Amino acid sequence: MNELLEKAERLKTAAHTLAMLSTEEKNAALEQIAQAIDRERAVILAANENDMAAGRAQGLSPALLDRLQLTNERIDQIIGGVRQVASLPDPVGEIVAEWTRPNGLRIQTVRVPLGVIGMVYEARPNVTVDAASLCLKTGNAVLLRGSSSALHSNKALVAVMKEALRTTAIPETAIELLEDTSRETAQRMFRLNDYLDVLIPRGGAGLIRSVVENATVPVLETGVGNCHIFIDESAERSMAVDIVVNAKLQRPSVCNAVETVLIHEQWPHAGELLEALHARGVELRGDRRLAAMHPFVNEATEEDWHTEYLAPILAVKLVADVDEAIEHIRRYGTKHSEAIITENEAHVRRFFQAVDAAVLYHNASTRFTDGEQFGYGAEIGISTQKLHARGPMGLVAITTTKSLVYGTGQIRTV
Amino acid sequence: MNELLEKAERLKTAAHTLAMLSTEEKNAALEQIAQAIDRERAVILAANENDMAAGRAQGLSPALLDRLQLTNERIDQIIGGVRQVASLPDPVGEIVAEWTRPNGLRIQTVRVPLGVIGMVYEARPNVTVDAASLCLKTGNAVLLRGSSSALHSNKALVAVMKEALRTTAIPETAIELLEDTSRETAQRMFRLNDYLDVLIPRGGAGLIRSVVENATVPVLETGVGNCHIFIDESAERSMAVDIVVNAKLQRPSVCNAVETVLIHEQWPHAGELLEALHARGVELRGDRRLAAMHPFVNEATEEDWHTEYLAPILAVKLVADVDEAIEHIRRYGTKHSEAIITENEAHVRRFFQAVDAAVLYHNASTRFTDGEQFGYGAEIGISTQKLHARGPMGLVAITTTKSLVYGTGQIRTV
Structure with missing residues (x-):
């Protein structure tokens, strides 16, 4: 019951630290994650075999089992993905615009992390690492809510990533997995506006619709393409x-x-x-x-x-x-x-x-x-909404801006 | 019951026409609106007096009655506002980014209208014209949902604006007032994702919370400042x-x-x-x-x-x-x-x-x-959300982009 709030609280605190880190510190942490996943393959594959066995027993379709399965080759791809994200330019800190007003106020709009991202996804355990690395690269903390069928795999992957973060500038509480995969807890997560800055659903049309229809937290919607x-x-x-x-x-x-x-x-x-x-x-x-x-x-x-x-x-x-x-x-x-x-x-x-x-x-x-294909490096998804980001979303889509105003004592008279 | 859907359908069609118009056509239409409001002062003030009388009879507070009231001076301000919006640069059509991919595809990201905007607001009838002019300037159709206490004023203002549009390139169906101000219809409006591209609540904290909590249509949230x-x-x-x-x-x-x-x-x-x-x-x-x-x-x-x-x-x-x-x-x-x-x-x-x-x-x-004060000319509101727009929102905040890709037969091979 309180898992959600406790983890959300930790993520919110971690987000403050994350927002202050340099690109080098974030990249070094991602490299530690890549190395840890490489080192802990056996543990991860064993956990995945637990999910696969349960999935077979429950009669999951071959297509679903295929999505669930991890192999050494797929782990190689996951590790490659983390390193690719580390190699991308960091959008955080970019000065988006800068101008001076007639009263002398200098306004700078700079790119900053969103804060805490709620990632809601289905059976593929690779999304766990993919989403975490995209979020950490952009200085965001992430609450991962995967499906129950992949819970052992996701727990193992998150444990390995957290362990890897211990020697880095990123707090290990910057990644949290919601282990309670009940529908009720998901619904509470979708309305956790005091803690989550955005929800990103990744999966089929049903998942996306459920998030859009139930969320009060803003959603980065990806969707159908007819x-x-x-x-x-x-x-x-x-x-x-x-x-x-x-x-x-x-x-x-x-x-x-x-x-x-x-x-x-x-x-x-x-x-x-x-x-x-x-x-x-x-x-x-x-x-x-x-x-x-x-x-x-x-x-x-x-x-x-x-x-x-x-x-x-x-x-x-x-x-x-x-x-x-x-x-x-x-x-x-x-x-x-x-x-x-x-x-x-x-x-x-x-x-x-x-x-x-x-x-x-x-x-x-x-x-x-x-x-x-658009040249953004990594892809968060393809936005079919009109607000915030439209079309292919790169790292910039999981950032926001703040305006820094430099004055010399200006006050408003009208 | 069907007022909402009928008007939403009309707005959606009008939005197609609006998106094709030039800045000159839109500005000329705004000038027609300004002139018509000037010409029809007596009609507008008489309708407003109906609302005021009903408000007094219902015991509305002096503060609320003040917000509701129109005067010749306030109508001057409304007209001035329309002309000011007409004088601002049009963000629609701006080329936001342009680049060429190694395969020769040229990608252009251009600024376009959002489509249909749902404006939800309280007693001030000036918002009716203010919101309409901001929306039309940026090529958006607008569904106006004001409060029942201002219904006569809003009906008069919308009728005058529609009449003014008849001689312009903007279809009069680009502005519609939701006359059914029931709570149930508002709730349906907040979930009209097939017709509305965004909801903009303008008013007190209670109104904003109600929209955010009940909407499935994306919201441009403005809010409290502690x-x-x-x-x-x-x-x-x-x-x-x-x-x-x-x-x-x-x-x-x-x-x-x-x-x-x-x-x-x-x-x-x-x-x-x-x-x-x-x-x-x-x-x-x-x-x-x-x-x-x-x-x-x-x-x-x-x-x-x-x-x-x-x-x-x-x-x-x-x-x-x-x-x-x-x-x-x-x-x-x-x-x-x-x-x-x-x-x-x-x-x-x-x-x-x-x-x-x-x-x-x-x-x-x-x-x-x-x-x-930021130099944006008009203000839609001050966004306290992190997606899409943060801080003061100018006309750009009610636009989106689309990507135009120019090829010479490119196909994807990987």
Whole structure:
């Protein structure tokens, strides 16, 4: 019952210390964490085997068991991830803006940690270390709330990280795992505004919805991507085929994969495109005209236009022009990533102005909506909200600013 | 029952049009609004008199009636406000960042409207026009939810604004007033994530808390300011007195007024400061030592350190050093505005690094935490949250960004 409050209190105190540390001190601590995980592989793998055994006994699906499993190779990846975060530039301390007012007040806006971050996630134990290293790098303390199925693994990983921190400038209380994984305690955590500065849910749509609907603590929301590609009349054939194949098949299970392709009815290569997709095993669901023209295209239902398949299934539709494409995207899109393939610059401008989404593409795959691909180094997630951060979120997304005002005795007269 | 959804739907459609408009089109529409309010004074004042009569009959307090009342002079101020917003630079369209990736993708992050803003406010009818003009200037549609006590005034103002928009590029459906002011409908509005991009509560602490606790739509939170001034050992006497008197008395009812002064126990001028405050009618509540030393200082209770008086009352406390001051502020502060008066640069650095607040001051009054004083022109409010915007919020705070990616056929291979 009091685990939550006790840990939250410790984190809040630790956050004060963390905010004062230099980049070198934080990086040195991350290196200690990397080394400790390397050294304690046996302990971590044994704890994970406990979770795996319990998971098998409970009949978890093979997909879920796969996410839960740690291996030596996955531990190598985790260690590599920690070192990569250590190598990134530290956003904290950056002077974001600086100006002087007519009364002589000099105002400096500087980047600082958010404070205490609540991370809510599902079965993958690698998120435990990934989230902790991103938070510590940016001077944030972190409350980790993983799933009960990964509790042994998470406890082992957090114990190893805490042990590693003992010889560093970061207090070990900067990372706390919520071992009580009950729904009630999670709900209390989501409303712990006096202690948590932000909640970051990482996982499926259900998890994210639950956090958004129940939280009073501000949420950094990541979410569904029902992404579209519009192929305009002037689109180059091979470019269009390559981009659609890439956006659908390079990794179908992720949020920046394409789910619906809108094809200008005058584009002469629709048949070739659909055949290319069909030949690669994509299940096609089309509007009435496309279904009538191509035996391997099934007729789509209204539901299809709304669906984020996350699978090798693609909805396809003929549209009269760029405006009909825009209308369709406004109606069914989730404001994640939307692309236009065209040689018509006026249509690019219109599409870019009229479509409201985190990322818009001209002649490129939607798969680039990603922190690494944007050049941010690490990725916290892809924000589908409009406040604070939109699109791929790097380290800057888990910082805030404060304004420092330097005076010489100024008082306000109006 | 369906008023909320119908208006939300209209606003969403209007937002698409608004996002495409030029700065000139938006400014011209604001000028039409200013002129229409000027022209329709009699109608507006008559509607306001309805609210005033009902308010008097219901026994509203004089303070509340004063907030509710419109006069010719207040209408002048409203019109002036609209024209001032029109004259400000338009943040929409600004290119925030632009870079090229090794694969040739050119990424541009541009500033765009948020979409539809839900404004929740109390009795002052001037907020109706103020909020509408800020939203329209930044290309946002706005759902206005004022209080029932101002309903006639708000209806008249919105009708005049809508009428004015008919001859402009902004659709009149870009401003909608929620006439159903029931609590139930407000609660539904706070959870209208499919239509509203953000909620902005403007009013007292109770209103803000109700929005934060019940909303699933993201909130731009403004809030309480329990602000401190720490007077260090080396503080100049007259500077310290001037700043404290200004921060407490220049306008005691606002969130950036000082509520507690922490005095270094070796500062030689504490007595003079307290006498100066007492002479100006400030009620002083001090720790045991100060209360024992000065007959006009009453002993403070624990409650006093927590209280945002918003009145000519001040809590005062002796502290041993800058670290005790920092500790006190961490415990009782609300992360709004905190000041240090000192000639010791090392203490400034320590205070600025250790205190977590939106705005920190060295040798200046806390009263400068304000959009106009920061040079932002208009002010949406003062954010006490850490996400999205912190401290004074100008027009930029009601915008977001989107990333435009220009390719030449790039696909993702890893």
